[in-house]
Structure formats: structure tokens, C-alpha cells
Amino acid sequence: xxxxxxxxxxxxxxxxxxxxxxxxxxxxxxxxxxxxxxxxxxxxxxxxxxxxxxxxxxxxxxxxxxxxxxxxxxxxxxxxxxxxxxxxxxxxxxxxxxxxxxxxxxxxxxxxxxxxxxxxxxxxxxxxxxxxxxxxxxxxxxxxxxxxxxxxxxxxxxxxxxxxxxxxxxxxxxxxxxxxxxxxxxxxxxxxxxxxxxxxxxxxxxxxxxxxxxxxxxxxxxxxxxxxxxxxxxxxxxxxxxxxxxxxxxxxxxxxxxxxxxxxxxxxxxxxxxxxxxxxxxxxxxxxxxxxxxxxxxxxxxxxxxxxxxxxxxxxxxxxxxxxxxxxxxxxxxxxxxxxxxxxxxxxxxxxxxxxxxxxxxxxxxxxxxxxxxxxxxxxxxxxxx
Ligand SMILES: Nc1nc2c(ncn2[C@@H]2O[C@H](COP(=O)(O)OP(=O)(O)OP(=O)(O)O)[C@@H](O)[C@H]2O)c(=O)[nH]1
Ligand SMILES: [Mg+2]
Numbered sequence: 001x002x003x004x005x006x007x008x009x010x011x012x013x014x015x016x017x018x019x020x021x022x023x024x025x026x027x028x029x030x031x032x033x034x035x036x037x038x039x040x041x042x043x044x045x046x047x048x049x050x051x052x053x054x055x056x057x058x059x060x061x062x063x064x065x066x067x068x069x070x071x072x073x074x075x076x077x078x079x080x081x082x083x084x085x086x087x088x089x090x091x092x093x094x095x096x097x098x099x100x101x102x103x104x105x106x107x108x109x110x111x112x113x114x115x116x117x118x119x120x121x122x123x124x125x126x127x128x129x130x131x132x133x134x135x136x137x138x139x140x141x142x143x144x145x146x147x148x149x150x151x152x153x154x155x156x157x158x159x160x161x162x163x164x165x166x167x168x169x170x171x172x173x174x175x176x177x178x179x180x181x182x183x184x185x186x187x188x189x190x191x192x193x194x195x196x197x198x199x200x201x202x203x204x205x206x207x208x209x210x211x212x213x214x215x216x217x218x219x220x221x222x223x224x225x226x227x228x229x230x231x232x233x234x235x236x237x238x239x240x241x242x243x244x245x246x247x248x249x250x251x252x253x254x255x256x257x258x259x260x261x262x263x264x265x266x267x268x269x270x271x272x273x274x275x276x277x278x279x280x281x282x283x284x285x286x287x288x289x290x291x292x293x294x295x296x297x298x299x300x301x302x303x304x305x306x307x308x309x310x311x312x313x314x315x316x317x318x319x320x321x322x323x324x325x326x327x328x329x330x331x332x333x334x335x336x337x338x339x340x341x342x343x344x345x346x347x348x349x350x351x352x353x354x355x356x357x358x359x360x361x362x363x364x365x366x367x368x369x370x371x372x373x374x375x376x377x378x379x380x381x382x383x384x385x386x
Contacts, residue, residue: 210258
């Protein structure tokens, strides 16, 4: 494996497998390129292929493996990014066959982006926790790799296994410590949240697919200066501000980390502390990039993560953002048959429809308050969340 000077971006080849003739494959490939670039790599080439299901040994088929091998020999990438969550055994087999190119799967790629972007103490703890937990599942690969480098046949009979046991113990100790420190941070925030709850102010969380424009919207509404950029996972921590919907109505608004398709469960778990803000919200603003051709799938993906963190019963207002990118859409509110606002069309960068958004938030909060008896069975119960 070659070591590159930090200032030079590392070079990547992306492998994307179209499993079972997925119609959104082009968007998946575009997202894989965005993810790779967001992690700081230069993309040399994307290799695509069709398969009814992944190959159990290499994830890709034998023919494609040879093609990848030839490409790696001629282009000499630093990493081979596989845009899927692959098994440890598949990673190990790819590693052995491709001799030296670092294999990075989707989980590792997302972890790398998170690690490069994170700045808060809490975020660093969460990333480290996720990385350690992930590492624990990949130890076998690391040790076979090392043994091969040492070239000692005698080493195969046990010392590696002992070392794996030792490493496992070390990692689980470290994970326990990280969890303890995270629990302290969470406790601190709980205290802050309790005092806020006592004040009776409604709390609203912005959620949505990564790059939908959550931070831009948050900034436009609250005049804050949260980092927003055209890259995936620009935001990694929750920011909270007071927002006056009208002179007599204020809420607490939070901007949160973005979601993505196939967000690894381990990462969801590690980010629970950040996402907990979402759990305690009275309502969610679910921001959607209306110009995306896969917006409906993104809505489903976000709802899937919300279900995983038990936040799927919190009332939502869908905010279709970026209407400036689609011809013929004016800012407007959509109501359901109960006269409850369910969606608003806005442009955060052009400040279009933001008054309508404030109005819709107010109306939905009033609707929720008036229908508490109906909502009671639906509203999330935080104490049930372990
Ligand atoms: N054309 C257009 N672009 C927008 C609009 N809102 C946001 N953007 C752009 O979309 C990109 C992503 O915006 P962010 O606010 O960082 O998105 P986010 O949802 O917070 O993203 P993560 O924090 O990565 O999850 C930026 O380049 C914004 O300038 C909009 O209304 N119209
Ligand atoms: Mg953001």
C-alpha cells in the first residue's frame, strides 16, 4: 500500500453493482461519486455491473474481478470503494486478490466522511465508538493480512487467533469507556432539555436526506450561521435556536445530521445521542429536495431511519425545498382533508415561501394541541427508548 502526502487527494476506483435491475441505479452511482468526493478522494473510474445477487465470495463476479484487477494495476488507485455494505469475508477475499489496494465499503466510507467532518467532543466520541464497533467485526481480516505480510507459516497456527482475542478485548474495553463518556454528555443535554420542556415551548426538529437543504433552511429561518455546503453530511451535530413564528409564538428549532440510504445500523446507534433531539420534538420538518428524481425513495429512506430510532410517530410537515430548480412550482401549503397542513413548497436560498412555512408550522402545532386526544396514542414515549 502506498503512502501519500496528506495534501494530495487519494485516488479511488468505485465499484457499483446493479443488483436485481434496480431502476434508480444511475442515481445510486451519482450518490456513490458524491460520497467518495465528500470523503476527499479523486474518482479515477466507476466500474458498474449487473448481477441478480452479490457473489458470496467476492461480492462481484469472477470476470469482473479480473477486470478490476487489471484496472488497479494500470491506474494504481489508493482505494477501491465498493458502494455496498459487504461482508468481512468478501472484503478479505477482495483484499487478497487485489493485493494491496485498500478496500473501503459503504459503511467505512460514511465513517470516513464523518471522521473528517466531526468537530464537537460528542461527535468525536460517537465516531470513535462507531469505528471501534465496526473494527471489531473486521479483525479477522486485519490479522490474516498481517500474517501474510510476515510470511510466517508457523504464525498461522494460533498466534493470530490469540492476538484477535486480545484485540477484541481491548476494543470492547474501549467501547465500554466511550459509551460511558457518551452517556455523561447525553445526561448533560437531558438536563438542558428538561428545563426547556418545563418552559412549555414547542420543539421542532429539521430532518431529511443529506444535502436536502436543512441547514440552509435553518439559517434562513433563524438567521444562524450553520455550515451548509454542497457535500454529503455537511452537518454532524445538532444546533438549536429559538425561532419566533409570530411575535406571540416561539418554538425551539433544531438542525440535525442528514440521513442516507442504507445508513448502517451501527452508525444510527452511534448517532443516537445526536438524533435524540429529534425524539423529543413535538413535530418534525421533513425537508425534501423537490428537484431530486428520487425524492420519493429519499422520503422512504428518511422514514425508515426515523422508524429505527422510534421517531416515526412524531407528526411531520413535509417541506419541499429547492422549488427554484423546478419550473412551474410556486410557494404554497398543502392541507389534508382535516385541514391540517401536511406540506409546504419553499426555496431556502431564495427565501421563497418562508412566511408560508412559519404559518404552516403554527397551524400544525395548533392542530396537534387541539387533537391531543387523537395524538395521545401516537405520540412517542421517550422513556421506552433504551
Ligand atoms: N437551488 C437551491 N439550492 C439549495 C436550496 N437550499 C439549499 N440549497 C443547496 O443545497 C446544498 C446543501 O445544502 P445544506 O443546507 O448543506 O443541506 P443539508 O440538508 O443541511 O445537508 P447535510 O447537512 O449534509 O445533511 C447547498 O449547496 C445549498 O446551497 C434551495 O432552496 N435552492
Ligand atoms: Mg446540514
